[in-house]
Amino acid sequence: MSSKYRRLAAQLQGQIEAGVWQPGDRLPSLRETARHSGLSLMTVLSAYQLLESQGWILARPQSGYRVAPRQHSPANAARPALHAAEAVDINAFIFNVLQAGQRPGKVAFGSAFPHPSLFPREQLARSLSRVARRLDPAHQLVLPPGCAELRRALARRYAARGMAVSPEEIVITSGALEALNLSLQALTRPGDWVVVEAPAFYGALQAIERLQLKALAVPVDPVQGLDLDALADALGRYPVKACWLMSHCQNPLGVSLDAPARARLLALLKEHGVPLVEDDVYAELYDGDQVPVPLRALDEGVLHCSSFSKTLATGLRLGWVAAGELAPAIQRLQLMSTLSTSAPMQLALADYLGGHHYDRHLHTLRRRLARRKGRFYQALCRQLPPEVRVHASRGGYFLWLSLPAGLDATVLYHRALAANITLAPGRMFAAGEQFRHCFRLNVSLPWNAASEAAVARLAVLTAELLAAR
Amino acid sequence: MSSKYRRLAAQLQGQIEAGVWQPGDRLPSLRETARHSGLSLMTVLSAYQLLESQGWILARPQSGYRVAPRQHSPANAARPALHAAEAVDINAFIFNVLQAGQRPGKVAFGSAFPHPSLFPREQLARSLSRVARRLDPAHQLVLPPGCAELRRALARRYAARGMAVSPEEIVITSGALEALNLSLQALTRPGDWVVVEAPAFYGALQAIERLQLKALAVPVDPVQGLDLDALADALGRYPVKACWLMSHCQNPLGVSLDAPARARLLALLKEHGVPLVEDDVYAELYDGDQVPVPLRALDEGVLHCSSFSKTLATGLRLGWVAAGELAPAIQRLQLMSTLSTSAPMQLALADYLGGHHYDRHLHTLRRRLARRKGRFYQALCRQLPPEVRVHASRGGYFLWLSLPAGLDATVLYHRALAANITLAPGRMFAAGEQFRHCFRLNVSLPWNAASEAAVARLAVLTAELLAAR
Structure with a gap:
């Protein structure tokens, strides 16, 4: 029995580390686990007791076993959200940009969608x-x-x-x-x-x-x-x-x-x-x-x-x-x-x-988008270095910007990302390299302290990029 | 103006015939239509009045124009649900079989899914x-x-x-x-x-x-x-x-x-x-x-x-x-x-x-499926001509049947369909012709008067097919 219960315990520990079971979750009962695993009730009990002794799980009277609070799973905390990479192609690049933009806490100028606050x-x-x-x-x-x-x-x-x-x-x-x-x-x-x-x-x-x-x-x-x-x-x-x-x-x-x-x-x-x-x-x-x-x-x-x-x-x-x-x-x-x-x-x-x-919703949405776009357009024109072109357009919620030729907006993208700001680098929009100096901004975000600060930060990052030419 | 209002009226009539607007539906107001079409309010009013005089729409005080009851749209009533056809290939055949099985009022032995009554x-x-x-x-x-x-x-x-x-x-x-x-x-x-x-x-x-x-x-x-x-x-x-x-x-x-x-x-x-x-x-x-x-x-x-x-x-x-x-x-x-x-x-x-x-749902579902499958299996074995093999299997909700070699279950499929019974002919399950004599029945249907009668009808149709050899 010895190796069996240890194997089961290791399996469960792996599941907890992988986030299958989260702190506070109730584990399957001894009986359920025995039935599904084909192991004896005694073996399952031993495995659970081992995990309990190691602090992975807690036995609760009347309610079975639950996963213990987080301190025991550093592996999980450190794990990145996704293992990406392999051969780098345009699709992988796009995927990574979209993934990055989806993580919470970012000012999402790179998003492809209107800001969620605009939806009914x-x-x-x-x-x-x-x-x-x-x-x-x-x-x-x-x-x-x-x-x-x-x-x-x-x-x-x-x-x-x-x-x-x-x-x-x-x-x-x-x-x-x-x-x-x-x-x-x-x-x-x-x-x-x-x-x-x-x-x-x-x-x-x-x-x-x-x-x-x-x-x-x-x-x-x-x-x-x-x-x-x-x-x-x-x-x-x-x-x-x-x-x-x-x-x-x-x-x-x-x-x-x-x-x-x-x-x-x-x-x-x-x-x-x-x-x-x-x-x-x-x-x-x-x-x-x-x-x-x-x-x-x-x-x-x-x-x-x-x-x-x-x-x-x-x-x-x-x-x-x-x-x-x-x-x-x-x-x-x-x-x-x-x-x-x-x-x-x-x-x-x-x-x-x-x-x-x-x-009615569309009517309001159009008005709000036009207002936000106008606001960001003005702020960007005022704050970005004059060498950066902000292309005006009517409708929608995108602005297209171009750096002087030879500069790479992908660099700007990475630096902005480090400052928790996303943008959509020009590389995403063509099979060739002809738009590497361009980028697209989603300007449907609410105009508030965070987005205002993000525009200022983008201006600084852009100026640094220009200065390093 | 004359031709404009007639054109608009014809357009609206076409939409009513195509089912865009159904009997009882409120049409866009005169003002809305004028705005979207770029026509004058007078032109729109003339078009609506023409349609009203022809009995296509009804003017209702306070609530604008509504589509009149059906008698005026025989074109719509006669139209089939879908224009299929083109080159006949396996995919088109599969599509037609699935479409046919989805129309209401059929005993759906041809369905790929458990009977909806089994779902929580x-x-x-x-x-x-x-x-x-x-x-x-x-x-x-x-x-x-x-x-x-x-x-x-x-x-x-x-x-x-x-x-x-x-x-x-x-x-x-x-x-x-x-x-x-x-x-x-x-x-x-x-x-x-x-x-x-x-x-x-x-x-x-x-x-x-x-x-x-x-x-x-x-x-x-x-x-x-x-x-x-x-x-x-x-x-x-x-x-x-x-x-x-x-x-x-x-x-x-x-x-x-x-x-x-x-x-x-x-x-x-x-x-x-x-x-x-x-x-x-x-x-x-x-x-x-x-x-x-x-x-x-x-x-x-x-x-x-x-x-x-x-x-x-x-x-x-x-x-x-x-x-x-x-x-x-x-x-x-x-x-x-x-x-x-x-x-x-x-x-x-x-x-x-x-x-x-x-x-819990799955537990019940499994029991009910097994019971229904057993019931249909017995009924089919009893009633179908002995030359038809009903292959026993455990689990799931399909039965596979084979007619004597040389017979075509596609013929049975069409005859059954005419009797409001669907089945899945063997042709659907291979690129070649080797299963043309076979068919699949979904036996997750409730065992009731309709399904019992459908089994009896299938038995008759199968016997006729065998007799015509």
Whole structure:
């Protein structure tokens, strides 16, 4: 018995060190452990007594064994949140940046999402509670294209903008990211050429990497938007199978295409027979009264992808694509990979959208975002060294900044991180190195002492970087 | 103005026909529509009045315009739920079968999930409500590997079975299907050889198609399980990069490997250095007191995939993989495709698992499934023509049946469907045609007048098929 009980004790100790059992947790009873491990009750008791004598666990009358307070698990305290590394590639770099930004206690200028304080938490929670109370087996559907209620609610929002999108061509996805992935996959085969923006949302670059496509990166100007001459050139010289872009509040630049540019863009794509995947996740975050017109409104062949991650809650993971004739193909691709997204969440969202709160929330959200953006823009322009360009843009919640050429914003990123400030270095937004001197700031944070201090600190760090040239 | 208001009216009529607006729905106000469409209030009013005169909508004092009752939209009533078709391939066939099984009013012998009446709806709803009430921005995490609380709860369940799985090697996925897809993707490159079972869960075949892998299908016997000699042969002759299988309650056969077979299987894989992806979604649905030992318990290198779809609710879309050293790689692949799964659902599940209800529920579920399976097994054996083999199996909720060779269960599938009975034809479970004479029945349905009548009807349909030989 001797070795068996020691082995069991070591196993349990390992679990406590690994955080499986936390201080105060009740361990399984002697009887349960005996049953599952196949060991005798006596062996299990010996193991528990050994752990008790070593201070790992405490015996409590009437309530079995509990894990003792923390002092005994230094191994756990010192362990990093994740073992990352291996070969360093763009994806690993992006992953590390996103992970770092998620740790608490940081001023999250690097975040991709609006500050959580801007989300209508209570109303969403009410919808979720309502749905939970009437969870119905008939609603436990698991197949694409997703819940009819939610697709209908989305079709109504399209209709309100004068767009003819039928519920039957909408496929609910795990965020816009899955919508984008499935759309590109439906349009291409490995090895195909795809047009993307430079700089681009890193998710598009990752999708291309994942699907083994070849990217033609067309430059985007912070003021003019997509370089249409370069696009025409690319379409003329390569057998492009799909084009992916954001015409409104482009990520990371924040720039939007004007009406003539939109018309020329669509004409160019039509001329070359190239289908368009429109990533329109910032559709609702416009600034002013001018409601932006998605490219999809001008051409029914456009695959229109969006989500609620930027307007309602980051963690819902609910997006969609209005896919027209490609909807059945996209559904089948989804069936092969994730099947569908959480049914209760879809129903909660349909409930919320039915309640007329969303438009009021969006109205407030837009006003608050515009105010915060204006505030940070001014502070950054005032405090950063004049050699640093802060590119103005309307709508959304990003600012794009560029250091003088030759400087590396990745260095700034690491120094800022050490000061508990995150930012999104330019390297994340292109396969090449051309944006290494740039970075993106999320300016949806509340303007308070912490964020004000963070701007000041960024100014100092930037000045140091410039001085060391 | 004339053409503008007619165009708007036609647009709205189209939306009503497409089901965007349903009978009784309130249309956007004149003012809202004018604002969004850029048309004048007068134009909008004319359009609404035209639609009213045609009987499409009704003006209601104080509450604006509503969609009139149905008589005016025959186009909508006649429209099928989905436009499927295009090139017929295995995936399209599977999709159609799953879709058909989801329509209400069917006796769902073809379903892949336990009957919804077996799920602990109220307790799950309570957890969801609890989580909704305390939805916290700090919990709106969106990155892999998923919520720490849920990963810890899973690690505890492993620990209770004597398995050393740390929370840090668990990645939460959108059902076991995503876990399986990500695992295969992490282990292979397009063109690689992968061992799968024949027959196999169609999700594995779809994953292989999606990842452009080459499948070596090793036969599974309804009594003995995986043919280990054939496996040895495959491993000896091909540069296999991964092996995917279910050692317990294999889908569709229901067979489980015994201890000597498990040992030989792992030894064979070790000898050839081939990593194993273990699909263990039926882990909890064993029959009797003998708790099955996952292959992962015998070899820490095994990637162990499972989910809650077969034990708690079909629509949660929450699964996981215990991925050992591959966890970081799998997280990065998830970051590229779906980012993560719904945070509130993850928290609700962690809440539920913390409440000690799960084991009690599983205990009851196992008993009920065994009882139902026994009942259907007897009824099928008694009523089906003796030429039809009903393969006995323990655990799970599937029965595998084979018609005499040469007969096509796909024909039976279509005839049964016409009688509102679904089943899963053998064609779904292999790339080849070798199981066309077989079919899988889900026997987790309650034994009542409807299911009893459905068994009798199946017996008649089968006899007719045999008689027509």
